[in-house]
Amino acid sequence: MRNKKVGIYVHIPFCARKCPYCDFCSFEGSSAEEREAYTAALCREIASYREALADYTADTVYFGGGTPSMLAAEQTERVLRAICSAVPLAPDAEITSEVNPATADAEKLRAWRGMGINRLSVGVQSFCDTELAALGRLHTAGQAQDFLSLAGTCGFDNVSLDLMYAIPTETPETLGTTLSRAIETGVKHISAYSLKIEDGTPFAAMRRKLILPDEDAEADLYAQCIDTLAQAGYRHYEISNYALPGYECRHNLRYWRMEEYIGVGVAAYSFFDGKRYGCDRDLAAYLHRDFTKPPISGTPLTPAQREYETVMLALRLREGIEEEAFRRAFGYGFFEKYGRRLAPFLTHGLAARDGTRTYLTDRGLYVSLGVLAEILDDPA
Amino acid sequence: MTARQTHIRNFCIIAHIDHGKSTLADRILELTSTVAKRDMEEQLLDNMDLERERGITIKARAVRLNYRAKNGEDYVFNLIDTPGHVDFGYEVSRSLNACEGALLIVDATQGVEAQTLANAYLAIDSNLEIVPVINKIDLASADVAKCRTEIEDIIGIPADGCPAVSAKTGLNVEEVLERVVSDIPAPKGDENSPLKALIFDSCYDSYLGVVVNIRLFDGSIRAGDKIRLMATGAEYEVAEVGTMSPFGLTKQEYLSAGEVGYFTASIKTVGDTRVGDTVTGAENATAEPLPGFCHVRPMVYAGIYPADGARYGDLRDALDKLQLNDASLVFEPETSVALGFGFRCGFLGLLHMDVIEERLEREFNLDLITTAPSVIYKLRLRGGEERYIDNPSSYPSQDVIETAYEPMVKANIITPTEFVGGLMDLCQDRRGVFLDMKYIDPTRVELHYHLPLNEIIYDFFDVLKSRSKGYASLDYEFYGYAPSKLVKLDFLLNGDPVDALSFIVHEDKAYGRARRIAEKLKENIPRQLFEIPIQAAIGAKVIARETVKAMRKDVLAKCYGGDITRKKKLLEKQKEGKKKMRKLGSVEVTPEAFMAVLKLDDEK
Numbered sequence: 001m002r003n004k005k006v007g008i009y010v011h012i013p014f015c016a017r018k019c020p021y022c023d024f025c026s027f028e029g030s031s032a033e034e035r036e037a038y039t040a041a042l043c044r045e046i047a048s049y050r051e052a053l054a055d056y057t058a059d060t061v062y063f064g065g066g067t068p069s070m071l072a073a074e075q076t077e078r079v080l081r082a083i084c085s086a087v088p089l090a091p092d093a094e095i096t097s098e099v100n101p102a103t104a105d106a107e108k109l110r111a112w113r114g115m116g117i118n119r120l121s122v123g124v125q126s127f128c129d130t131e132l133a134a135l136g137r138l139h140t141a142g143q144a145q146d147f148l149s150l151a152g153t154c155g156f157d158n159v160s161l162d163l164m165y166a167i168p169t170e171t172p173e174t175l176g177t178t179l180s181r182a183i184e185t186g187v188k189h190i191s192a193y194s195l196k197i198e199d200g201t202p203f204a205a206m207r208r209k210l211i212l213p214d215e216d217a218e219a220d221l222y223a224q225c226i227d228t229l230a231q232a233g234y235r236h237y238e239i240s241n242y243a244l245p246g247y248e249c250r251h252n253l254r255y256w257r258m259e260e261y262i263g264v265g266v267a268a269y270s271f272f273d274g275k276r277y278g279c280d281r282d283l284a285a286y287l288h289r290d291f292t293k294p295p296i297s298g299t300p301l302t303p304a305q306r307e308y309e310t311v312m313l314a315l316r317l318r319e320g321i322e323e324e325a326f327r328r329a330f331g332y333g334f335f336e337k338y339g340r341r342l343a344p345f346l347t348h349g350l351a352a353r354d355g356t357r358t359y360l361t362d363r364g365l366y367v368s369l370g371v372l373a374e375i376l377d378d379p380a
Numbered sequence: 381m382t383a384r385q386t387h388i389r390n391f392c393i394i395a396h397i398d399h400g401k402s403t404l405a406d407r408i409l410e411l412t413s414t415v416a417k418r419d420m421e422e423q424l425l426d427n428m429d430l431e432r433e434r435g436i437t438i439k440a441r442a443v444r445l446n447y448r449a450k451n452g453e454d455y456v457f458n459l460i461d462t463p464g465h466v467d468f469g470y471e472v473s474r475s476l477n478a479c480e481g482a483l484l485i486v487d488a489t490q491g492v493e494a495q496t497l498a499n500a501y502l503a504i505d506s507n508l509e510i511v512p513v514i515n516k517i518d519l520a521s522a523d524v525a526k527c528r529t530e531i532e533d534i535i536g537i538p539a540d541g542c543p544a545v546s547a548k549t550g551l552n553v554e555e556v557l558e559r560v561v562s563d564i565p566a567p568k569g570d571e572n573s574p575l576k577a578l579i580f581d582s583c584y585d586s587y588l589g590v591v592v593n594i595r596l597f598d599g600s601i602r603a604g605d606k607i608r609l610m611a612t613g614a615e616y617e618v619a620e621v622g623t624m625s626p627f628g629l630t631k632q633e634y635l636s637a638g639e640v641g642y643f644t645a646s647i648k649t650v651g652d653t654r655v656g657d658t659v660t661g662a663e664n665a666t667a668e669p670l671p672g673f674c675h676v677r678p679m680v681y682a683g684i685y686p687a688d689g690a691r692y693g694d695l696r697d698a699l700d701k702l703q704l705n706d707a708s709l710v711f712e713p714e715t716s717v718a719l720g721f722g723f724r725c726g727f728l729g730l731l732h733m734d735v736i737e738e739r740l741e742r743e744f745n746l747d748l749i750t751t752a753p754s755v756i757y758k759l760r761l762r763g764g765e766e767r768y769i770d771n772p773s774s775y776p777s778q779d780v781i782e783t784a785y786e787p788m789v790k791a792n793i794i795t796p797t798e799f800v801g802g803l804m805d806l807c808q809d810r811r812g813v814f815l816d817m818k819y820i821d822p823t824r825v826e827l828h829y830h831l832p833l834n835e836i837i838y839d840f841f842d843v844l845k846s847r848s849k850g851y852a853s854l855d856y857e858f859y860g861y862a863p864s865k866l867v868k869l870d871f872l873l874n875g876d877p878v879d880a881l882s883f884i885v886h887e888d889k890a891y892g893r894a895r896r897i898a899e900k901l902k903e904n905i906p907r908q909l910f911e912i913p914i915q916a917a918i919g920a921k922v923i924a925r926e927t928v929k930a931m932r933k934d935v936l937a938k939c940y941g942g943d944i945t946r947k948k949k950l951l952e953k954q955k956e957g958k959k960k961m962r963k964l965g966s967v968e969v970t971p972e973a974f975m976a977v978l979k980l981d982d983e984k
Contacts, residue, residue: 316939366935
């Protein structure tokens with residue numbers, strides 16, 4: 001009986017060039033041998049889960065990075081095959097790959113589509129060339145546009161765009177241009193992240209030279225994203241994610257809804273069998289692991305930890321937390337327990353209720369850390 | 381006069397701040413061979429670190445020195461060091477009364493300053509022989525001739541041929557010592573009369589108890605004597621008598637009329653031995669106490685709180701210890717909604733307050749929050765009751781007050797003529813009443829004003845200095861209470877008053893200060909999840925308002941699988957930070973912002 005569902009995340013830690021703001025795990029200048037060895041290691045890791053996944057079907061697969069298009073189509077296909085041998089894919093599985101407009105061509109896109117990848121997440125970031133240059137991206141706005149039409153030609157009708165706002169030199173006008181051009185491409189899903197200067201990145205080193213919007217300007221840009229995209233029919237369903245109805249990213253929803261997923265590859269994390277565990281960033285060590293057993297480790301979350309994480313993650317979503325679902329999981333309703341703590345936020349319009357659901361409003365989402373710090377119990 | 385007396389010289393050194401008093405004292409100590417040069421520490425007489433660092437003398441100290449004069453005879457010098465700041469005026473006057481003469485130091489590059497004058501007048505009032513000494517003649521800008529003229533014209537004492545020295549290099553300092561021998565009279569007094577001695581200082585020693593510094597005018601004192609302190613009436617048996625060397629106490633068999641020394645009598649706190657009190661025999665008492673005793677009362681009050689509430693006990697112990705040596709420091713427990721448990725402390729003046737604060741922080745390693753200093757207001761209530769208020773929180777509501785009075789000082793400002801306009805504007809702005817203006821010489825002017833003390837404790841000195849490029853000097857003395865239109869200004873955050881921010885202010889100044897403080901509060905209070913209204917109010921009437929805008933961004937924009945642990949950490953850090961938050965009314969702020977807000981000063 002395979003009645004449980006799981007999502008599979010595959011991390012591809014290679015990039016043609018590392019972006020100066022990025023602190024995800026990825027390596028520049030990888031060799032063909034390294035990528036081949038990595039593909040093999042991924043397949044071993046996936047295979048090690050075969051028994052653990054006996055009760056499961058996978059309904060989402062997600063290739064992230066790094067730059068997944070750095071792998072040859074044939075390598076991607078081997079990984080996908082390995083997944084299929086370890087766990088059956090649901091017939092309607094969502095299979096996404098991130099892709100960089102500068103590193104994939106029609107041939108690779110057609111191959112991907114052919115092997116079952118049915119959703120693309122394209123790292124466009126901006127439709128303004130000066131901003132793309134400031135972000136150190138390898139493509140121009142025109143190339144991004146061409147790539148998107150190519151994706152359509154190659155059979156991808158479920159495409160997501162990654163955009164960035166609050167980037168150096170950005171104004172409400174340039175963000176407006178980027179948003180309307182994104183809408184014009186007809187993509188089904190848009191992720192829009194504010195640029196965060198991460199410690200240890202080149203941007204952090206030049207932090208003082210970067211002219212970045214202040215808190216108010218950034219909050220205004222955030223509001224601009226929400227308004228503009230809403231007018232075009234994109235629902236703001238998570239802090240940084242927008243989708244036409246029915247096109248929310250099912251894989252990412254698993255994270256926020258505390259559903260199980262397995263991450264394979266370096267720096268990939270899993271939430272499986274009640275436990276959270278992950279792999280470190282050591283690529284060389286990863287290449288030599290034998291994976292005779294699945295790398296499941298750690299102790300299962302306690303009910304208090306589960307509750308803490310559930311609230312923390314679910315309140316990122318516009319759907320918020322449903323009273324009865326919460327009661328089934330924890331024995332009491334969400335509002336029943338947290339209502340009093342939420343009262344000032346409800347009064348000031350940072351939180352709201354919709355029938356039996358409690359959620360943070362657009363304004364509330366953007367100060368969600370502060371709200372969570374007020375309402376959550378101390379971590380167990 | 382006994383033979384012993386003819387070879388005693390009791391004198392002090394008086395000067396405007398920074399004119400070189402302590403440096404001259406060092407050279408005198410050196411020359412009298414009391415201190416070998418290698419043992420000299422700069423400014424030995426000031427034995428607190430803080431004094432040395434700030435170049436001020438906080439407590440009067442006395443030393444006994446031996447000097448062989450050029451006439452071949454040996455003299456005993458009792459050098460009594462006096463505090464140079466206006467806050468310690470009473471202590472200065474008591475120290476002067478213990479002497480027959482004073483060295484009046486004038487900086488040859490600065491000339492006569494406000495405190496030179498104030499101290500000189502005090503010395504003249506105490507009938508002291510004044511020996512002017514012109515100092516710092518090693519400096520290029522020294523003008524000795526001009527200095528002599530100023531001393532003669534302004535102070536009215538002859539200065540022709542007075543020593544011109546460099547205390548720094550030691551040049552001509554010997555001449556000063558010869559002047560002490562020749563110009564300062566030896567003490568008089570009858571050894572056989574009943575004991576009559578002046579307490580001019582006392583300090584606490586953990587082994588001996590209080591060590592009382594005295595000047596004997598009549599009689600003698602030795603161990604075993606029963607003595608009485610005339611102002612308090614307390615009686616003690618003397619345990620030990622002696623003299624003070626620069627290195628400590630030297631036990632002596634007895635002290636007699638004309639001498640300066642100490643006694644101990646198992647006295648527990650310096651508060652029992654008031655400076656200015658007269659010591660006499662318990663059984664054989666002198667008829668009249670020495671004149672001039674008065675109870676020193678604090679002029680300035682402020683709340684002192686530990687930044688970390690858990691250190692309240694440490695703060696109390698530290699204040700207790702400081703009080704052992706400083707009878708003019710008073711304190712009593714106080715509680716504030718914002719600040720928790722602390723103390724309402726009374727000081728002689730702002731400098732005294734600064735010194736105490738710094739000593740608490742430095743010597744006792746305390747982190748403090750001090751509320752805005754307040755003076756003591758006098759209120760006549762409807763129904764005739766009179767009340768003194770040293771704390772804004774005990775200020776009654778406006779409708780029960782018939783008349784409010786505030787303490788006034790008579791201020792004496794000496795300034796180069798070019799700054800007169802600016803300083804008159806300043807005094808005007810601070811509600812000063814002009815008394816008169818005198819030209820000291822063609823380039824310098826002396827201004828007299830009546831000023832409210834609460835204007836002086838509120839950064840007056842800083843502004844005076846900045847408007848005169850540092851040249852103007854100030855001296856003031858308490859003058860009396862004058863009726864005034866006072867109001868209590870409260871600050872409300874999110875509708876709740878923050879008691880620690882309230883202060884009493886003249887009606888005409890209320891609006892301007894309310895505005896500035898409200899703005900500063902807005903700048904210093906970090907954004908909260910909701911908008912926070914800031915209001916300044918007199919009673920129920922709001923006279924200024926500002927708003928701390930609501931926080932708009934506090935979010936982790938990207939959060940997927942791998943990031944959950946990171947997000948959790950971020951959140952935990954935030955929750956951890958929340959525990960350290962302190963409350964201003966109903967508003968929670970970081971400890972840093974809390975300190976910034978409570979240390980607010982609307983001028984700086």
